[in-house]
Amino acid sequence: MKLYVEKFMLSLIILFTGIVMHIFAITQIQEASLAGVSPRAVPIMVSRGVIIMALIMLIQAIVFYQKERGEADHVRSSVVFHRFPFTIFLLMVAYAVVMVFAGYFIASLTILPLIMFILKERNYKNYLILLAIVVLVYLIMDVVLNIPLPKIGLFGII
Amino acid sequence: MLTNILSGFIGILSLKVFAMMNLGVLAGLIFGSIPGLTVLMAIVLLLPITFGMDPLAGMILLLGAYCAGNYAGSITAILINTPGTPAAAATLIEGYPLTKKGKAVKALNMALIASVIAGLISTVVLLFVAPIIATFAVKFGPAEFFALAIFGLSIIISVSSKNLLKGLVSGLIGIYISMIGIDPIMGTARLSFGSYNMMSGINLVPALVGVFSISELMNICEDFWKKWKNHEDDSFEISNAIEGEKLTRGELLDCMKTIIKSSFIGTFIGAVPGTGAILSSFASYNEAKRSSKHPEEFGHGALEGVAATEAGNNGITGATLIPMMTLGIPGDVVTAVMMGALIMHGLPVGPALFSDHAPLTYAIIIGLFFVNIIMFLQAKVYIKLFVKIRNINKKLFVALLLIFCAVGAFAVNSSMFDVFAMLVFGIVGYFFLKFDFPLVPMVLALVLGPLAETSFRQALIISRGSLMIFIQKPISLVFLLISAISLVISVIQARKLQNR
Incomplete structure (x- = not known):
């Protein structure tokens, strides 16, 4: 696998994870509020955090591809699964x-x-x-x- | 006070007390070093034995198990990347790489010496300044606990110096997983998908065993595969330095400043009820890395890191007794059981313990000194036996480690759900390692996430939704400022390391 493909894939997987976490936080936690903070608040905050991180990683992957244009095709990922x-x-x-x-x-x-x-x-x-x-x-x-x-x-x- | 100390010293000079001390330390070493068996289990099992004894012998037995159990978690963390206790998770960051480099004996000795020194310092604090610290510790309310948890979570940045984003993702996923279960404030089920097992939340032991041990087992199997593919010998390589390299005086002296500093961090954090050894060991690690002359060595097997985590971990042993003995507030579950033991022996807890039963109280504290010394002597022998683990056949080792992982995860709640949870964490850990995501932030978040969230929401309920409560409370403000400074320093340090 090429390194930029790995970076893209990884950020997309994390993005997907963040979205799933967000959906679960909404569907699997009852809405109730005490002093303005519901049981959903922190899980939603965390899932949004993961989505933001994934987007930053995606931007980084794009920048890497742009910067190393031409060279990026030759840089291979060190991750190998057996x-x-x-x-x-x-x-x-x-x-x-x-x-x-x-x-x-x-x-x-x-x-x-x-x-x-x-x-x-x-x-x-x-x-x-x-x-x-x-x-x-x-x-x-x-x-x-x-x-x-x-x-x-x-x-x-x- | 001097008279009381002297009478306490005379009080423990009995063969029975020393026998109990040895028995307690041995039980602690065994229970602490086997993943899944906890210090709490050791104390609970030893508790009935104490009923027929005099209070001093009984308490010394329990304290022996407590101190040794806290230390012994580091043995398996260093040797086989499996923390015997959750607090030892910090030790394996540096301990296991040292073993891989063939410096297991060095790491084990450093862990032992740091633990003993921290235990002694903690006992001195308990002996002389317990009442002062106790008055300060009880000032901790939800806002202060939140700030303390944030301080702990800020360590994520420090341990993710290789890749900050990946560290943050790992930490956020850890926090999210820690939210599974019953909501501590509203009592509603969260992320449980209707499963009763999920409602009780994810236990830390299966998570730790899965993340560190199962992923390591998969790595070992991958190594076998590579060796077969390259037609190499797949027999276990006995690390030549396991029997060889010993800790030198110079190395110990280099780490002495870190050990003393971490001991005080552990003592301070341990004195605050409800915090625990995990926070103190990680906080000590963070501080050691921040102030080290060689921060680049951290994460690759730094002896200083092992010294810091173990001193931070064992610094709490005397400190958790401070609120228990002076105010009658147990610092953690283990001290709550010990408090129960005191009460069952007809002793009062709180200020009356020092005033009405001074000779006994001081004898217990002096006994804690000797417990640390006995622990040093016993652990020296125990380490020699334990090091042999690395010498057994590696294929047999895979099978045996799997038994201990499964039985350890099962033993926590006598539930197979925990075994399956361990396997899930194992595969997640394996993928994390493959893609270079640090595992420690996830573990740290699993531990501190609930404390941070619960105290955050409790504080907001008290302040009727105003965030100003975190700034108005001086202790909270100080911790938040320290966290902010620590964050900035860690980011700068990480940048410097990356540039290098």
Whole structure:
């Protein structure tokens, strides 16, 4: 991606975010007023602030393009996205979802080894360490600190 | 007073008190250093144990956990970019880059020494000038709190020196997210989309863990991908300086001025009820950066930054006890629980504590001195063990960090909503990092946004809508002026740095 394209895109994304924030501030907060300041006031002020910042960034992007005309076409953005971190992120989401439906143990003993396997971990000892820590965390949280981790109904323990 | 101090000193000279001190410090170190486990949790869990003890041993146990817990948040912040406590979020700005440079031991030792010095200074203030500070602290009303919050938010400019606009956007988004939940004045739901989970607002711990740790996990995975692509060895590179470089006397002396200054900032802010360690650590960081001879090093691993944040953070430990012990007003939730412990032991809080139970009160304060010393000794050993974290297999580390992040976020409210919130913050944090948006302004705004908004609206209700209230109140005016000056200086400094 070219740098000026990145700058344009970024300012447009922020502008869009600001507009969405503004719409939410109006639609998701009831209007009521005490001493002239309603619960909407600050969220609206903030969303306007984001819109203003986005517009300034857009102007900056235009100025950059004008100034570096010709050269701007050759300046490339340093931002590169790879698919792999997003795959891992999806597995993190899967970990949370499985935890909801199948409990902490099953989630930790399926998704986490899968993540390690995808990360090309082939030493079985590290899988055993993971198992030990999963059990240890359960014991500390559930038994010692009395913070019950998500479970399914099976014997009430997993 | 001298007699009371001496009797207090004699009072703590017991094996039981020292045992409790050690136990409290150990509990604080463990709870503070694990993200999701809070100092408050440690205090609440230790509270029932204190019932069977004499008040002094019980209070020392709780104070040990409080002081050590406040410090220990910095350990994981420095080593794995995950703040153990919300206040340690300021420490990771400089601490984690130092670890990346292989100077983890240096950063950890600096954090420890700064925390101990700040704790001792705070205790001296508690011992000698508590009543004077307490009278000043209770003068804080909504207008003053608003000005203080604005002062805190002005730090956003300072931490966004690389790109002011991006810093401001990050801060504004943080404020907006902090508005989610029940409106503190009118009691109506805001931005909750009808979800009960959203009505209780976004908790700070999942937000912090997501923004810093999940995004870091994604970065680590990206590094793996790059290494595989380039056919490089993907095994973990043990940082050679982790075991090597130690903090030198010269480095410590260079930072001493910052440590002392930050300790006093922490003590002052901590004495004001309802402010807390996050504000003091960020304010100290801002001041350290402003007055530093090398401001360009900040953000890239400046030891001075670690010293400032940790001194600011632990400077509050004695100070939060000032309004509690002298006036019966707890400075934060943790001191409220400690106040409960005092009451359960049949002790009065407020001025009567000093007049009717002077030997015990002074023994508790003297005990706080020793707590800091014990903390120093225990943490030295603890750090050595903790540093080994960086040496474990990096692929296993990813899985383990994910467990701790998820369990830590879950533990706050025993709610899976917080785990999902953490993941959302994680992906936002990852995009922010990719596009060079600073994360700290968002975190700072998440913390200070509610304080600023609530006190702003409360002040306007008091003044019937007149903004003059912020200028008419002297303390508020002073803070607003300091904020304005700090803003101008930060902008000039940022310009200078950009030009360089």
